[in-house]
Amino acid sequence: MSFITHFFPARYYLDKASELAFRDYIVQRTRHTMQRLVLVCVILLLVFNLTDILLGDTWYSLNNLTRAGIVILLLLFLPYSSRLTTDHYLQGWLLVSAVVILLLNVTFYAAAQYFGKLGEGGPMVVAIALTAIPIFNVQQKILLWLLLFVSVAFLKYCTATDTGWSLFYLSITISLCFSWQRQLDILLRSQFKAVRLETQKAETDQLTGLLNRRSFEQRLQQKLQTLAPEQQLSLGLLDIDFFKRYNDHYGHLDGDLVLVNISRLLSQDTALLVVRFGGEEFILVEQHPAGEATVLLSLPEQLCQLAYPHESSPFGVVTASIGIVTLSYPAKHCSSGELMQLADKLLYQAKEQGRNKAVQQDICKQQQDAVHNNL
Template sequence: MAFIKRFFPSLSYLDPASEQAFRHYIVESTRHTMQRLVWVCVALLLVFNFSDMLLGDNWFSLNNLTRLAIVVILLSYLPFTRHLNADSYLQGWLLVCAIVILLLTVTSYAAAQYFGQLGEGGTMIVAIALTAIPIFNVQQKILLWLLLYASLAFLKYCTQTDTGWTLFYLAITILLCFSWQRQLDILLRSQFKAVRLETEKAETDQLTGLLNRRSFEQRLQEKLKALTPDQQLSLGLLDIDFFKRYNDHYGHLDGDLVLVHISRLLSQDPALLVVRFGGEEFILVEQHPRGAVPTLLNLPQQLFEQAHPHITSPFGVVTASIGVVTLSYPATHASSGELMHLADTLLYRAKEQGRNQAQHQYLG
C-alpha cells in the first residue's frame, strides 16, 4: 500500500486535514480558470462544427449534434457552479467530464464512419485537455483517462470502427500525462505547504504559539458572521496582574515562561479563539448558547488556582484580570474596534476594583 501511495501525492504528501484544505484552496482559486476553460472548449467545439460544414457535412449529422450536446451541457451546468461548495463543485465537474468523454466517443465513432478511419490526433488532444483541468488530482484524471481508453476500446472491439493505431498512441499519451500530472500534484502541494507555513509564521506569536494581533481581525469577523440566533459571542481582554513586578523580581526569562504557561491554560478549550494581543495581554473570543454564562468569566479563578508563585503580588500567586463584553445575534453591526474599546474599559474597571476578577457587560 505504501508503494502505491508514492505514485499518488494526494494520498501521501499531506496529512488528511491539510489535503482537504488544499482541495478547497485549489477549487476556490481556480473557479475563474475553469470558467475560461469551459468557454475555450465551447469555442473549439463550435469551430470544429463550422469546419465540418465547410467540408460538406451538415448541421444534423451525428458528429455535429454530439458536439452541440456537449456545448449545451457545459453552458447549462456552468451557472450552477457559482453556488456550489468546494466538494460539490469538484464532484459535479467530475461527472460532467465523464459525460463529455462518452459523448466525444460518439463523435469519434461518427468521424470514423465519415472518414473511414479514426485519426489519432483527436483522442490525444482530449487526453491532454484533461490534464489541463486544474481542480482534478492524478487519481481523478486516471479515472477519466481510463474511461476514454475503455470507450475507444469498445469502438474497436464491439463495432466495425477502424481505430488504426489510436489505442497505442493514446496509451503512450496517457502515460506521459500521468507522469506530468504527478509532478504537478507534488509541486502544487509543496507550494501550498510552503505558503501555509509562511502564513502560520506571520499569524503566530513566536513565544506562545498563539495567534497574534495581525490575524485577530479576520478571525473575529468570521466568528461574527457565523453567529446564529441561538448563540451569543463574548470577547474578553485579559491582562496579567503586576506582571512588570514579576519580571523585575524573577527576570524576563521566567516572565516568558509564565506567558507560555498561561497560554497553555487559555488554549485548553479548543472552542476559544485565543490571541496574544501584546506583552501580557490576551484577547479571547467565545461563542456560547444564548443566555449561558461565558466561561471567560472563570479564567481569573482558574489562574489563581494554578498557584504559580508571585511574591511581589498582594495575592502571592500569578493572577489576571479580564473585561468581557457579550453581544447577541445579529452581530454584524459590531466592529472590532468597538468591542475592544468596551472590553478594555471593563478591564480597567476590574483593575480599579482590586484585580484578580472579571467585569462583564452585555452590548445592545
C-alpha cells in the same frame, strides 16, 4: 500497497485534514480558470461544427449533433456549478467530463465512418486536454483516461471502425500525461504547505503559539457574522497583574515561561478564540448560549489556582484581571475597535476594584447601537 499509494500524491503527501483543505483551496483558486477552460472548449467545438458545415457536411450530422450536445451540457452545468460546495463541485465536473468523453467517442465513430479511418490525433488531443483540467488530481484523471482508452478500444474491437494506431499512441500519451500530472500534484501540494506555513508564521505569536493581533480582526468579524439568535458573544481583554514587577524580580526568562503556561491554560478550551494582544495582554472570544454565563468570568480564579509564586504581588501568586463585554444577536454592525475600547474600560474597572477579578458588561441591541454611535 504502499508502493501503489506512492504513485498518488493525494494519498500520502498531506495528512487527511490538510488534503481536504488543499482540495478546497485548489477549487476556490481555479474556479475562474475552469470557467475560461470550459468557454474555450465550447468555442473550439463550435468552430469544428462550422468548419464541417463549410466543407459540405450537414448541420444535423451525427458529428455535429454530438458536438452541439456537448456544448449544451457544458453551458448548462457551468452556471450551476458556481453554487456547489467543493465536494459536489468536483463530483459534478467529474461526471460531466465522463459524459463528454463518451459523447466525444461518438464523434470519433462518426469521423471514422466519414473519413474511412479514425485518426490518432483526436484521442490524443482529448487525453492532453484532460491534463489541463486544474481541479482534478492524478487519480481522478486516471479514471477519465481509462474511460477514454476503453471507449476507443470499444470502437476497435466491437465495431467495424478502423482505428489504426490510435490505441498505441493514446497509451503513450496517457503514460506521459500521468507522469507530468503526478509531478504537478506534488508541486501544488508542496506549494500549499509552504503557503500555509508562512500564513501560520504570520498569524502566530512565536513565544506562546497563540494567534497574534494581526489575525484577530478577521476571525472576530467571522464570529460576529455567524452569531445565531440563540447565542451571545463575549469578548474579554485579560491582563496579568503586576507583570512588570514579576519580570523585575524573577527575570524575563521566567516571565516568558509564565506567559507560555498561561497561554496553555487559556488554550485548553478549544471553543475559545485566544489571541496574544501584546506583552502580558490576551484577547479571548467565546460564542455561548444566550443567558448562559461565559467561561471567561472564571479565568482569574483558574489562573490563581495555578499558584505561580509572585513575591512582588500582594496576592503572592500570579493573577490576572479581565474586562468582558457580552453582545446579543445581532452583532454584525459592531467593530473590533469598538469592542476592544469597551473591554479595555471594563479591564480598567477591574484593576480599580483591586485586580484579580473579572468585570462584565452585557449589552443588548439598543446599547450596542449606542456604543457604535458614541465610540
